[in-house]
Amino acid sequence: MIAGNPGGLCMPAYALDRFDTPIDASSIPPADWDMFKQRPTGDFRMLCCRAPAVLKNSQLNTQFFSHLNDECATAPETAWHIQGKTMVLEGLSQLGLTPRSEEPGRSGTQKWCADTWVQFEGRNIAIELQRSYQSLTEFRRRQARYLAGGVECYWLTRPEVFATLAKSCAQYRIRTEFGGKFPPAGYLWPLLAELPVWALESGDEPRIYGAKKTTASVPELLKAVLARRCRWEDGVWLITS
Template identity: 40%
Template structure:
């Protein structure tokens, strides 16, 4: 059921005719003719939509359409005509590959609006969309399906054809919606565009700075590549994360632009899953990754510069275009047109960093690493001295107490010889306590002073188990003579 007919050389668009002209057309002779050559019958649907019908059997080009389909098409035609665009319905391509429900034209720009009331799978949407794109025609879809979220790659919004006031939204029972006329105006005269294969720019971020070798004092350039690549549309603020950058990419262009004469550090690719490292270009000494924490943290740092590089790209995703806001999906489209807010977000290649500052801070880091290394060496020396002195104090204390006899301590005599190691001490204590029960454990410990270690063989472990925890703690814990704590500087 078409909306367009011809009366001689005059083209008649049914929704654009006034009610009086429409009544006069019903009585006009000869009758209007459709594009297929059949005689047109003037009719009005139950929804009030004016349309033409075939007299007699319909031509295959003009299939039967529901009153809801005609209602939405007529609303699009009226909205486009009110904006000063030439709107035609049921326009067939010269080569016959598509028939647009509504085709609007102005200033060389052609836009098709397809109304899809019946069910259609995603592959069919993409196939029909591709036909328009091949002919350089923008195409937007209005569908009656419950949700449009599962149709990526197609500019489609939901419309309720049964509503008196037509609105577009993402899905049924959704709060964010807007009038159909607002959407048509945003496409024809406003900022909204659909970019099927947009001109895109791919950018990547490289952080770089100076490092002074601790072995030969040679200054070289080190860098870190952010593994994420950003794809941005050149005619809107849309962006998306792309594939990874190669870690071996060097910021040579930025270094040359800033006048850097230092050589680049040697990037050493190692085995998979093994972190790669830098080497000094002069003495080939390895640069420890710990010395470059300021570079690899990928946060704002005073010791590095940032280089945004533009990379070659041949492919980018289709998306909605708006000049002052990035639209990541149909939700953003509806909310954006409802509020018309946002700010421009563009990624511009740039160099940030002062070469003299990088050189100065590289020298400062080199001096700081030297100070930290000296402090660590001195700390280790103090710790070793403390350990040696503690061991000597313990040895002297043990030797001083080994010669004490039971008579000197006022204790019963020994049943055997005095122990010379921790294993013999455990057995001697067990025998002595068993032979002289009731002795104070502190006195027994004075008679058998502990060694610096405890024997943990099977026999000694079995003896330990026969003593309660408190007695075991008093008798068998190692003795520490004195307390020497190294001072901090």
């Protein structure tokens, strides 16, 4: 298990600057960071609720943003969603692409709206950030709807959502692939070939992880998606190099 703060944002790495551009605290050289600390209050605002942010350093000297006044009024699920979406959009931009947020589209008569969406070498790619519980039936329905519209969809979920989904996927595999009995091997990796999904742990060191100790940073995952290096293998969604 990776250390962090599931679903929470105790040490946010991103804030908005005066031009509403998301700033990654970890990308700012320490000397500039110290200079930014002298700027007037309100020059930086929290991504989650747009409240004034202050610049801080953790005991391990990690640079992060913190609410100037009270705690964040935004629910942890919402904060996770905002941070996740920002990291995906930022990561794709840094790869020279032009991602879009809340991109609408349709498959036949069915409408969809992707959290994040990007075109790359003729492919339409959606990355959905699932913050709250969603049944496996609904995951599969939405995935099929994207597929019908010519869109590849990849899912990032909150760790709690991933744990519940993995159990449902395992039950589904046992029912559909193993005739209702636990596989003779004595173990089962749960994920479905039709549903690429990983958990995203937010916090000061965001990580993606999946079945069988698969782990990556957000940029690593994005590069793997673009290069078609995400591969399903017997219940595991691997991020291969």
